[in-house]
């Protein structure tokens with residue numbers, strides 16, 4: 001990774017992909033459509049490697065992460081079928097309802113930033 005993007009990610013202390021183009025091709029238009037409803041929402045994570053999921057899961061089990069993480073192999077992030085959006089809680093709730101209406105699954109109260117299909 002080079003340039004500004006790398007700098008921003010390093011400052012955040014992680015290297016997770018936040019590119020919607022890393023999602024499965026069939027999911028990309030749906031994810032872009034949902035994000036377009038509230039473009040100020042930040043995409044913080046899309047596809048993850050197994051190693052990234054292991055690290056997130058360990059942080060979750062150690063109690064040092066803000067949001068839950070599924071055990072390695074069980075997160076749809078590893079299969080390009082999940083993305084995380086950060087916005088105000090009431091915005092996430094509305095986006096979650098919309099996402100569920102079109103057949104997606106939302107993390108709800110437990111994991112409000114998480115959207116998958």
Ligand SMILES: [Zn+2]
Nearest residue numbers: 082083084114
């Ligand atoms: Zn997620």
